[in-house]
Amino acid sequence: MVVSDQLPKDATVTMRLEDVTALQAIAIIVKAKGFFMDKIENVYYVKTDAERAKEPTESDSYQFSYSRAKDVATLVASQLASKDPPQIDERTNTIFFRETRSNMDNVRKMLVTIDKPTKQVMIEARLVEVTANPKQSYGINWAGTLGGSANPQTISYGGYNQTVAQAGQNIPTNGLALGGQVNPNIAGSLGHLASNIAQSEFAILSVPQLSATMRLLNEDSDAEFLANPRIVTADNQQAKIEITRSQPVPQLNFNEQTATAVFGGFQDKKFGNTLLVRPSVNKDNFVTLAVKPEISNKVGDATFVFAGATVASPIIDTRSLESNVLIRSNDTLAIGGLIQDETSKGRTKVPLLGDIPVLGYLFQERLNARTKRNLLVFVTPTIIDSRYGTGLEDQVSGLHHVGGEYADPNGWRNNAKGAVRLVPTSNRQNVADYPKPGAAPIPASNGDVQFKSSAKDRDF
Known part of the structure; x- marks a missing residue:
């Protein structure tokens, strides 16, 4: 140990220390007096602040x-x-x-x-538009709309979802489970969960619940799947999914000198489906999602006359919301309540007679239809395990549970378009046990389970 000449020679320090080494005791004394102790290789240097500032740099x-x-x-x-x-x-x-x-x-x-390495998250989004019918829940327990300030509720993560038997009755208002076990009577309770669909709704779905919900939506003729994009983004980095089209809109600038409007060219106006997602990976396989879906549609044109010409500008109807939620990896955040009110007009007539001037109105019928459309947004974050790569086929295990079955990943590995068949959960093997593409198959022992690939006749 080397001590600087700038330190006082006659200073003494008295203190009582127990269960510390000599080096730890010296470090405590040096720090208490405002000095510094640096280690270079195996030598300790005790110096003043001024000497440390003058130390040469490398x-x-x-x-x-x-x-x-x-x-x-x-x-x-x-x-x-x-x-x-x-x-x-x-x-x-x-x-x-x-x-x-x-x-x-x-x-x-x-x-x-x-x-x-920065953790990565795969974001899968599903945008589904359905007819806003308050008697349909599509197997989703919209727990976010139940209760209120006068009747608060407790929402727990995981567990069993209670069955609602009749419309408006036996609706649980305490201890609701989000992302728990699938409702065993989910198909029979579709018309029984009375929830205020005009409000902002949310739910957290597990993999079996999402699978059952998608099946019900596929069977509903009123459901329209707008988009199903997938994207991978790094931790705490915003991902943007944009499915839009552009329409040129004329720009007019006001001239103060002439007090007239001056044509300033065209500017593209986008409308369609946009989804902004920022995932933040937490401990215990949880993800904090900042989600902002936005749906915009052209509902008409506003016309005006400029310089003797008729100019049309589109009228855009926009629906958007922002949400921040803590969700487990592989679970799905379902957001509803983005209502659009559509009014359509139609006319039916008797052939020939309906075309007679004036009298033709007696043989015509005018129809005014009003339809409410509800946009359902499903966002599924999946933390990518870098040990197995970033391909979708490496993330299959654990993502496709459906009741007591899971998806056989052979079809994903050997053929991107191969059919994914279901096998009993009891026969499930760890994803690390499956050979990578191109590797030799693992020889089967008496206790091993053999799988037939849906794309090739290959045994594992």
């Missing part, structure tokens, strides 16, 4: 494998004792810095800690 660099150097530069600058700003090379993703030798190891340890 150049060093670090090439990142996962993080981006320009994103970390600000953090590194705040940790450098030399206060020299670091430099980055974006081409090689390398950061260059100057630091004192005593603090060099601490900076490098920090860089190694930061340079970790």
Whole structure:
């Protein structure tokens, strides 16, 4: 140990320490007096703050494998004792810095800690538009609409969903389960759950519940599947799914000198389906989702006369909402309540007689139909396990549970279009036990289960 000459020679310190080593005791004394103790190789140097500031610096660099150097530069600058700003090379993703030798190891340890693989999340979205019928729930327990400030409720994650037997009766208002076990009487209770569909609704569905809901929607002739996109994004990075079309809209600028409108060209106006999702991976396989779905449709045109010409500008009807929710990976967030009121007019007539002027109205019938459409948004986040790659076929295990069965992943591995057959859950094997594509099949023992691929005659 080397002690600086700037430290007082006759100073004494008296303290009582128990269960500490000599080095720990010296470190406590040095810190209590406002000095610094740096370690270089196997030698400890005790010095003053002024001496540490005058310590010569050395150049060093670090090439990142996962993080981006320009994103970390600000953090590194705040940790450098030399206060020299670091430099980055974006081409090689390398950061260059100057630091004192005593603090060099601490900076490098920090860089190694930061340079970790970022977790990724696969986002699968389903946009379904159905007729807004308050007597239909499609197997979804819209727990978010039950209760209120006057009748508060407790919502628990996981568990068993209670069965609602009659419309408006026996609706549970306490201890509702989100994402729990599938309702055994789900098909028979479709017309019995009376929920206020005009309000913002939400539910969290497990994999079996989502599968049952999708089956019911597929059987409903009024349900229209607008989109089913999938996208992969990094942790805490926003993903955007946009299915839109553009229409040029004329832009008019007001001229203050002439007090007239001046044509300023065209600007594209987008309308369609947009979904913004920002996932944040938490502990215990949970994900915090920030979701913003937006649906816009053209409902008509507004016309006006400009410079002797008739100009049309589209009228856009937009439905959007924002939601932040904590959800388990592989579970599904279902959002409803985006209501659109559509009014349509029609006319029926008797052939020939209905075309007679004036008298033809006696042989015509005018119809005014009003339909409410409810948009259902299903968002499923799946944390991607980097040990098995990022392909969808590597994430199948555990994603396709349907009651007591699960999807055989052979069809996914060997043929992207292969049929996925169901086998009993008791025969399930770990995904790590399946050979990767191109690898030799695992020889079957007496206790192993053999699977036939739906795409090829290959035994596992």
